[in-house]
Amino acid sequence: MMTAAIKRGLQKGLSVTLVLARIVVPVYIMVTFLKYTPAMGFIARLFEPVMRLVGLPGEASIAIVLGYLTNLYAALGAIASLNLSAKETTIIALMLLISHAMPMETAVSLKTGVNGLVMLAIRTLLSVLAGVALSFAL
Amino acid sequence: MRGVINLDWSAFAVEAAGGSAKNVLIMASIIIPIMILLELAREKRILDHFSKKLAPALKVFGMSPEAAFPLLAGMVFGISYGAGVIIDSAKSGRVSWRDMFLVNVFLAICHAMIEDTALFLAVGADPLVIVVGRLGLAVVITYLVSRSKYFDRNNTGTIPKTTGKGL
Numbered sequence: 127m128m129t130a131a132i133k134r135g136l137q138k139g140l141s142v143t144l145v146l147a148r149i150v151v152p153v154y155i156m157v158t159f160l161k162y163t164p165a166m167g168f169i170a171r172l173f174e175p176v177m178r179l180v181g182l183p184g185e186a187s188i189a190i191v192l193g194y195l196t197n198l199y200a201a202l203g204a205i206a207s208l209n210l211s212a213k214e215t216t217i218i219a220l221m222l223l224i225s226h227a228m229p230m231e232t233a234v235s236l237k238t239g240v241n242g243l244v245m246l247a248i249r250t251l252l253s254v255l256a257g258v259a260l261s262f263a264l
Numbered sequence: 265m266r267g268v269i270n271l272d273w274s275a276f277a278v279e280a281a282g283g284s285a286k287n288v289l290i291m292a293s294i295i296i297p298i299m300i301l302l303e304l305a306r307e308k309r310i311l312d313h314f315s316k317k318l319a320p321a322l323k324v325f326g327m328s329p330e331a332a333f334p335l336l337a338g339m340v341f342g343i344s345y346g347a348g349v350i351i352d353s354a355k356s357g358r359v360s361w362r363d364m365f366l367v368n369v370f371l372a373i374c375h376a377m378i379e380d381t382a383l384f385l386a387v388g389a390d391p392l393v394i395v396v397g398r399l400g401l402a403v404v405i406t407y408l409v410s411r412s413k414y415f416d417r418n419n420t421g422t423i424p425k426t427t428g429k430g431l
Contacts, residue, residue: 199383
């Protein structure tokens with residue numbers, strides 16, 4: 127029984143890793159590519175004023191947008207490539223953990239009876255507030 | 265301005281290949297043991313034990329002790345992984361509609377704590393800050409919703425049918 131559970135865990139772990147790798151690797155490569163082009167500097171300068179509010183550099187906007195609109199795995203791929211500091215990584219982690227995969231999760235929560243759009247608004251607000259709070263607290 | 269054509273392709277190739285492989289390996293080395301531990305926890309029915317301990321604390325939200333099990337399942341295993349338990353609790357009638365609603369609110373902010381925390385640990389986030397931060401916010405928001413006037417007019421005690429429009 128124990129060995130069956132360990133085997134199931136191993137299979138589950140490998141399948142999560144596979145799903146993860148299929149998203150993390152291409153995102154990592156694309157973000158790294160951007161870093162080698164002037165596009166990254168442009169994105170960084172464009173979003174710097176907004177991202178400064180939550181204590182993050184402008185280029186972190188890529189990870190935030192990916193996490194909010196697609197999923198956490200894509201955001202992880204971007205974060206891994208961005209060379210953020212420990213503090214910045216913790217800020218972006220909490221922000222994205224509170225609110226992520228918005229289109230998908232809102233669709234799911236509409237089916238559970240919770241008002242998905244209200245929940246979306248609450249989570250997004252909390253996400254930004256948590257970022258602001260951590261940028262001062264850490 | 266340096267053009268795309270002139271970028272340092274070899275440095276890019278090394279960083280892209282090496283960095284992505286390294287990060288996937290770090291994530292795998294964390295997520296595979298975690299998944300094995302979660303399966304063992306399920307096998308040993310650890311949730312039964314912890315949900316009994318959690319149950320009294322749910323009085324703060326005016327929730328019945330029966331709601332502890334689906335809440336803990338979602339917190340520990342995640343929404344999709346814990347879905348079986350959550351849907352089963354909702355359908356069985358053991359957990360009231362109000363309690364399921366509050367479980368959903370809590371889990372919207374705070375779910376899959378083990379897996380999510382492990383993945384962000386892999387890229388260098390502080391696990392304590394993200395765990396405490398999420399838990400704290402989920403508790404505050406769930407408390408506020410549990411005290412809101414919303415339930416005065418909607419506490420029907422049954423699970424409403426899915427309308428697709430929310431509430």
